[in-house]
Amino acid sequence: MRELFELCGADPELVFSPYCWRVRLALAHKGLDWQSRPIRFTDKELIAFSGQKLVPVLSDGDETVHDSLAIFAYLDQRYPQQLLLGDTLAAERARLVERLSFHMVRVPLLKMLIPRVWQVIDPADREYFRSSREKALGMSLEAFADPQGAEQLFRDGVAPLEMWLRDQPFLEGQAPGGCDYLLAGMLLWAWCLGTQPWADDSALGSWFARILQAYEATHGPVKRASIHLEEKP
Ligand SMILES: N[C@@H](CCC(=O)N[C@@H](CS)C(=O)NCC(=O)O)C(=O)O
Incomplete structure (x- = not known):
């Protein structure tokens, strides 16, 4: 199993x-x-x-x-069918994309999503979430979270991807590969938490829609939270 x-x-x-x-x-x-x-x-x-x-x-x-x-x-x-990473060189490139996505996409999204994560987690998890994240961030959740400012940071972070995706349907070319999923996982985090800091009609938005549609075609609709942000961390 x-x-x-x-x-x-x-x-x-x-x-x-x-x-x-x-x-x-x-x-x-x-x-x-x-x-x-x-x-x-x-x-x-x-x-x-x-x-x-x-x-x-x-x-x-x-x-x-x-x-x-x-x-x-x-x-x-x-399972060598439908490779995700391919040869050693491609795997190293994926590691680079992973690091870039961590700094350019994850950090802005984290600033945006902290209040949403706080809303959806089990109340019994909240003390752990606060103490572990505050230790890692070196500051309080309130000081780090910045949903409005993070939108510009996010736009700046994904600008090179937006340009890239104007020329081809997927980061990896004509079909999705490991790098597409490394990045799409980050965007699904925002999506599942009920937000979408990219425009539907952007190249990034169309790319995300293609990946989401392919997943939902075989696995059904992705569950999203409907969040009212009155309860802050
Ligand atoms: N580099 C790891 C990161 C894994 C990671 O940070 N997982 C988070 C989920 S968002 C986690 O398990 N958090 C639980 C915790 O912080 O205790 C990967 O790519 O899988």
């Missing part, structure tokens, strides 16, 4: 982690099915078998793999 341990909100059907979405998209790309095992931030005992504390964790028969990019590499090695 193939199981994907992934982060959920108070509603177990609301899975919103960008890293877990990368893996869902990668599994769909390979035509592989899986059982979702939604876990909350503090359900660490459910992934203790992986020897670490973060999701995604893929359990595939006797194999356990964590970390989205490591899971891409594992899937290519175990």
Whole structure:
């Protein structure tokens, strides 16, 4: 059996982690099915078998793999159809895209999404979420969150991608590959949390719609949160 341990909100059907979405998209790309095992931030005992504390964790028969990019590499090695990363050189390029997406897209989105994450997580997770994120950020959630300012940061971060996608339908060319899913996972984070800081009629918006449509065609509609932001962290 193939199981994907992934982060959920108070509603177990609301899975919103960008890293877990990368893996869902990668599994769909390979035509592989899986059982979702939604876990909350503090359900660490459910992934203790992986020897670490973060999701995604893929359990595939006797194999356990964590970390989205490591899971891409594992899937290519175990299921060579429809490669995600390809040869060593392509895998190194994907690592570069992963790092760039972390700084150029994840940081603006985090500034935008913190109040939304706060809304959807189980209230029992909130103390852990606050203390772990404040430790990592070196400041309070209130000082870091900046939903309005983050929109400009996001636009600046994705500007090179917008130009790239005006010339071709996917980051990887005529068909989607690993780099598309590394990035699309980040955007699905925003999407699932009920927001969309890109325009439908932008090249990025059309690209995202193509990836989402392909996923939904085989796996059904993606669950989105409807959020009223009166309750702040
Ligand atoms: N580099 C890892 C990052 C994994 C990661 O940060 N996962 C987050 C989900 S958004 C997590 O498990 N957070 C739980 C926690 O912070 O305790 C990957 O690409 O999979």
